Structures are given as C-alpha cells and as structure tokens.
Amino acid sequence: MNRVKVGIVGATGYAGVELCRLIMGHPQAELSAISSVSFEGKTLSEVYPAYFHMCDMICGTQEQVLEKSEVIFAALPHGLSQELAAQCVKAGKAFTDLGADFRLESEEEYKEWYGGSFTDKALHQEAVYGLPELFRERIRGKRLIANPGCYTTAVPLALAPALEAGLIQPEGIIADCKSGVTGAGRKPTQGNHYPELNEGFTAYKVAAHRHTPEMEQTLSHIAGQKIKLTFVPHLLPINRGILATCYAKLAPGAELAAIRKAYENRYAGEFFIRLLPDGQCANVKNVRCTNFCDISLFADSRTGTFIAVSAIDNMVKGAAGQAIQNMNLALGIDETAGLKLVPPAF
Missing domain, CATH: 3.30.360.10 (Dihydrodipicolinate Reductase; domain 2)
Structure with a gap:
C-alpha cells in the first residue's frame, strides 16, 4: 500500500514538530514536505537537534507543502488557517487545522473571543470538530477537520x-x-x-x-x-x-x-x-x-x-496525536495507527 503523503505547515512550533515526530513513526504515512516562516531554508534538525539524522528535511514554503502533499496539517496561530484551508479544499487535499479558526460554530463567538471573522462561511459549514471519542461518526471521510486543543x-x-x-x-x-x-x-x-x-x-x-x-x-x-x-x-x-x-x-x-x-x-x-x-x-x-x-x-x-x-x-492527545487520530479516521486507516505509544515509566 502506498503511504499517505503528509505535509505540515508551521512545522517548527511545538505542535508542528510533534506532528513530524509522530508521522515519522506512522506505518501508513510519510512526511512529504514541511514549512516554516521563521526557519525557511533550514533543516528541521538544525532547529531541533534531537532530530539529527532522523529528519533533516528542509523547511520550505506553504506552496511547496500543498504541491507535495495529500494531507496537510496546519499548526499556526489563529487567523492564519482560513485561506490555506480554502486552497487545500479547492485542490482536493485533506486539511486539518490545529489552530482555532474552525473550532467555533458561531461566528459571533469567534469575533468575541478571537477578534476575527469567518472569511468563507460555506467553508466553515464543511468543517467538522475532531474529538473522536465524542464525535467519531461525524469525522469519518471528512476533508476539513478542526482539531481541538488541550x-x-x-x-x-x-x-x-x-x-x-x-x-x-x-x-x-x-x-x-x-x-x-x-x-x-x-x-x-x-x-x-x-x-x-x-x-x-x-x-x-x-x-x-x-x-x-x-x-x-x-x-x-x-x-x-x-x-x-x-x-x-x-x-x-x-x-x-x-x-x-x-x-x-x-x-x-x-x-x-x-x-x-x-x-x-x-x-x-x-x-x-x-x-x-x-x-x-x-x-x-x-x-x-x-x-x-x-x-x-x-x-x-x-x-x-x-x-x-x-x-x-497537551502536545499529543491535546494537539498532534489527536490530529493524526483524526487523519486515520477520515482516511479509513486504523484509528490507532502510529499512536500506540508507551508512556515513559519515570
């Protein structure tokens, strides 16, 4: 079986780099491209030396991530994912937002708490809230997922x-x-x-x-x-x-x-x-x-x-791990794939 090509926008933040770590251990996915505004042109292992010889991929642009990937994760501050989500949906890519742009159903609440607006109301109607243990059946097969926070x-x-x-x-x-x-x-x-x-x-x-x-x-x-x-x-x-x-x-x-x-x-x-x-x-x-x-x-x-x-x-079930759990559900992969992680005993 061909592995799913996964791209990560915002790969050098804590949630983004945790996504990289988990995707590298996923049996049915591979890291195809990463981007970072702050560290564009640098390798991920330059930013995080723990990844030396494990992931020496160069941080590119958002456009390169979209071009090379089937599934895109965005680990960005609120307000920066809506345009990217629209581009992904238009290109037929699956998109999961680890930020807050698609989490709230009410635009009024989004304005009150985040100071922004829904730039594409139809797109927000397509988004599904990705808390699998509570809303699993809504997530299956979806292409636009709002990943909850911690x-x-x-x-x-x-x-x-x-x-x-x-x-x-x-x-x-x-x-x-x-x-x-x-x-x-x-x-x-x-x-x-x-x-x-x-x-x-x-x-x-x-x-x-x-x-x-x-x-x-x-x-x-x-x-x-x-x-x-x-x-x-x-x-x-x-x-x-x-x-x-x-x-x-x-x-x-x-x-x-x-x-x-x-x-x-x-x-x-x-x-x-x-x-x-x-x-x-x-x-x-x-x-x-x-x-x-x-x-x-x-x-x-x-x-x-x-x-x-x-x-x-907070970085796994509260961010990157849950995002991968959602990806697995949406694509029909075993929900636990890449996530059967044993906690350190001390």
Missing part, C-alpha cells in the same frame, strides 16, 4: 458520560485545569521565561480564556442544552501535560457506582481512554508522550459534588 479535549472527555447520562446537574460546572508550559507555544514571553516560571505556580486568564466557548460548545452538544462553565487555567513549571479537575453537582439520587457504569459503557472499546480504578488519581506523568487520556472519578457525599480528573499530554 483543555478543550481534557475537560469534555472528563465530563461527557456523566452529563450525557443526566447524572450531574448542567448548572455550576467548574473546570480547574493545569497546563505544562509548552501550551504557551515556542515564542518566549515573560511568563514562560525560566526564572519567572520555575518554582512558581499561578492561575492565568481567569474566567477569560479563549477555550471557554469551545468547551461550552462541546458540552452543550453532549447535554442537548446550553451549558456554561467556570474555567480557571493554571501554568505548571513542567514541559508537558494537562490535568483537568472538573466539579459538578450530582443529580438527585445519583451515586458514584452509577456514574462509573456510565463511563464504562460510554468509553467501552476506546483505546485511548483509560478509566482508572476507584481511588486512583490521574497523573500527567503517566500519559506523557502518548495519546492516552486517563480519567479518575470521585464523589463527595457530604456536599453532593462529583469530581472527574483527567490527564493528557
């Missing part, structure tokens, strides 16, 4: 079965989340400068993070009604990982045993979801460099509160 993967996966089964109340949900610093991207800022980050731990963009409407959109689809949540992200002094601790009020009569059963049923057969035994807590360390999402469930009977804790690697 928080927007960890939180819905933690809450969906309980919300779907009516075992938690839809009002007053809280998502208290922690992220590794790679979630801030490769460009240095004051906040991710080592002396500022090291030995610190802080909340940021409290009740004002751009991922809020995206999480609400997904949970609203699951619940069949409008969901609003309180979202507080924190920055951890580690490279990788998202830990999402989610709180919701138990529905009247709901007990933890019934909730666990709902999760077991909803996620039965899901290779990348690991529902942990009672009493065991999800830990970002245990999913590092993999496409797994670990979930642990708790109930506080004193306050009638349900607590779901999920852990993912």
Whole structure:
C-alpha cells in the first residue's frame, strides 16, 4: 500500500514538530514536505537537534507543502488557517487545522473571543470538530477537520458520560485545569521565561480564556442544552501535560457506582481512554508522550459534588496525536495507527 503523503505547515512550533515526530513513526504515512516562516531554508534538525539524522528535511514554503502533499496539517496561530484551508479544499487535499479558526460554530463567538471573522462561511459549514471519542461518526471521510486543543479535549472527555447520562446537574460546572508550559507555544514571553516560571505556580486568564466557548460548545452538544462553565487555567513549571479537575453537582439520587457504569459503557472499546480504578488519581506523568487520556472519578457525599480528573499530554492527545487520530479516521486507516505509544515509566 502506498503511504499517505503528509505535509505540515508551521512545522517548527511545538505542535508542528510533534506532528513530524509522530508521522515519522506512522506505518501508513510519510512526511512529504514541511514549512516554516521563521526557519525557511533550514533543516528541521538544525532547529531541533534531537532530530539529527532522523529528519533533516528542509523547511520550505506553504506552496511547496500543498504541491507535495495529500494531507496537510496546519499548526499556526489563529487567523492564519482560513485561506490555506480554502486552497487545500479547492485542490482536493485533506486539511486539518490545529489552530482555532474552525473550532467555533458561531461566528459571533469567534469575533468575541478571537477578534476575527469567518472569511468563507460555506467553508466553515464543511468543517467538522475532531474529538473522536465524542464525535467519531461525524469525522469519518471528512476533508476539513478542526482539531481541538488541550483543555478543550481534557475537560469534555472528563465530563461527557456523566452529563450525557443526566447524572450531574448542567448548572455550576467548574473546570480547574493545569497546563505544562509548552501550551504557551515556542515564542518566549515573560511568563514562560525560566526564572519567572520555575518554582512558581499561578492561575492565568481567569474566567477569560479563549477555550471557554469551545468547551461550552462541546458540552452543550453532549447535554442537548446550553451549558456554561467556570474555567480557571493554571501554568505548571513542567514541559508537558494537562490535568483537568472538573466539579459538578450530582443529580438527585445519583451515586458514584452509577456514574462509573456510565463511563464504562460510554468509553467501552476506546483505546485511548483509560478509566482508572476507584481511588486512583490521574497523573500527567503517566500519559506523557502518548495519546492516552486517563480519567479518575470521585464523589463527595457530604456536599453532593462529583469530581472527574483527567490527564493528557497537551502536545499529543491535546494537539498532534489527536490530529493524526483524526487523519486515520477520515482516511479509513486504523484509528490507532502510529499512536500506540508507551508512556515513559519515570
């Protein structure tokens, strides 16, 4: 079988280079072209010496990526993918956006949270939201996929079965989340400068993070009604990982045993979801460099509160790994191809 030719636009950012790493290990895909505005003309191994003799491909232009590839991934800041997506669709190429341009269904919400507009409304109608464990059948065969981000993967996966089964109340949900610093991207800022980050731990963009409407959109689809949540992200002094601790009020009569059963049923057969035994807590360390999402469930009977804790690697399940999972689904490839990764034990 011929391998799928994959091109990556924005290959020298953290999500882009993670895509390169994973595609190099994919049994049915090959890296055909990469681009980078910041490092055009340089090899990927010059930018990331860890790839020396593993990927010495030269960073070219977007046009070269389109010309040489059947499937294109864009790992770009928001606002830069819409025109590229249109070019890919017109050329009959499959396109997956790791940015935010196609994630929100409402243009008004996109304007409010990102300050942009839908430049091609018909194109947005074609896009499908790529969270496979929740929307798998919508993704199969699609050519334009909006890949969710890290928080927007960890939180819905933690809450969906309980919300779907009516075992938690839809009002007053809280998502208290922690992220590794790679979630801030490769460009240095004051906040991710080592002396500022090291030995610190802080909340940021409290009740004002751009991922809020995206999480609400997904949970609203699951619940069949409008969901609003309180979202507080924190920055951890580690490279990788998202830990999402989610709180919701138990529905009247709901007990933890019934909730666990709902999760077991909803996620039965899901290779990348690991529902942990009672009493065991999800830990970002245990999913590092993999496409797994670990979930642990708790109930506080004193306050009638349900607590779901999920852990993912923000660069894999929260970005590049999920993008490849979506590609596999869209092309009819084994969904786990290239993603059966064993987490480091320490």
